[in-house]
Amino acid sequence: MFVISIAAFDAASSARGPFVPDTGIGAQGLLQLRVTSRHDGAHSFAQGHNERDAMGWYENRILPVLIDRGMRNEVMAEHRATTVPLASQTVLEVGLGSGLNIPYYTNKVDRLYGLEPSQDLLGKAALLADAAPFPVELLAAPAEDIPLENDSVDTVFSSWTLCSIPSLKVALKEMRRVLRPGGRFIFIEHGRAPDANVAKWQDRIAPVLRVLAGCSPNKKMDDLIVEAGFEVTQMEKSYLKGPKFISYHYIGQARSPLA
Numbered sequence: 001m002f003v004i005s006i007a008a009f010d011a012a013s014s015a016r017g018p019f020v021p022d023t024g025i026g027a028q029g030l031l032q033l034r035v036t037s038r039h040d041g042a043h044s045f046a047q048g049h050n051e052r053d054a055m056g057w058y059e060n061r062i063l064p065v066l067i068d069r070g071m072r073n074e075v076m077a078e079h080r081a082t083t084v085p086l087a088s089q090t091v092l093e094v095g096l097g098s099g100l101n102i103p104y105y106t107n108k109v110d111r112l113y114g115l116e117p118s119q120d121l122l123g124k125a126a127l128l129a130d131a132a133p134f135p136v137e138l139l140a141a142p143a144e145d146i147p148l149e150n151d152s153v154d155t156v157f158s159s160w161t162l163c164s165i166p167s168l169k170v171a172l173k174e175m176r177r178v179l180r181p182g183g184r185f186i187f188i189e190h191g192r193a194p195d196a197n198v199a200k201w202q203d204r205i206a207p208v209l210r211v212l213a214g215c216s217p218n219k220k221m222d223d224l225i226v227e228a229g230f231e232v233t234q235m236e237k238s239y240l241k242g243p244k245f246i247s248y249h250y251i252g253q254a255r256s257p258l259a
């Protein structure tokens with residue numbers, strides 16, 4: 001693994017990253033992009049198989065469109081409206097997607113880091129980021145390797161993202177690393193259902209959903225959050241509207257221990 005590019009862009013300048021649509025974003029000068037692409041060179045550049053090309057095309061071009069459309073529904077909007085405003089001070093949102101949470105952050109936020117590995121989704125998020133009344137820095141990186149200093153954020157926020165992260169244990173450790181002691185991790189995530197029959201179907205469908213939607217629906221989020229060293233301070237677990245195998249939710253807050 002090696003870093004192929006680390007650069008800071010002021011979106012208002014002409015040095016805008018290649019994935020940001022040229023729509024005049026950055027007019028307020030509050031939006032910054034940091035492109036931190038990590039590639040396994042041999043893997044990325046030597047693979048010539050059509051099958052892999054097709055998967056790459058699906059993942060890079062089709063999936064971001066499906067994610068953007070799929071995440072725009074009323075039930076989700078209601079939950080965004082109750083969870084996002086809890087975030088304050090310096091906030092890291094992991095898996096920013098197309099930025100649908102951005103309008104829900106309040107004036108309690110001083111700065112938002114929006115971390116998202118999909119360049120297509122970051123391009124969409126840039127439009128909403130530019131309208132935010134606080135500085136936003138978009139980080140093109142995965143949660144397994146967060147390009148921020150230890151203890152540098154007050155809040156980590158995540159909505160419907162943990163299911164998509166391939167190495168979730170590594171990512172949760174990274175989230176803890178960047179969250180200051182006493183800082184809050186606020187989450188709304190779907191995951192493993194308590195009913196054996198539903199969980200069995202979640203296990204069966206996981207490989208298919210992984211490919212089609214980039215999502216593993218069978219992760220037991222509460223256990224994983226605790227294993228990563230967070231102290232859970234609030235947790236609601238229940239089915240929301242929708243098919244049972246994807247609608248069991250873990251909604252809550254956890255704290256990074258003080259010592």
Ligand SMILES: C[S@@+](CC[C@H](N)C(=O)[O-])C[C@H]1O[C@@H](n2cnc3c(N)ncnc32)[C@H](O)[C@@H]1O
Binds near residue numbers: 097099100158161
């Ligand atoms: C279902 S979408 C949710 C997007 C957004 N959080 C929302 O609420 O609309 C899952 C997001 O996780 C992102 N993702 C996938 N792998 C990731 C990783 N390793 N680290 C961080 N985010 C990741 C996807 O690109 C996608 O934007």
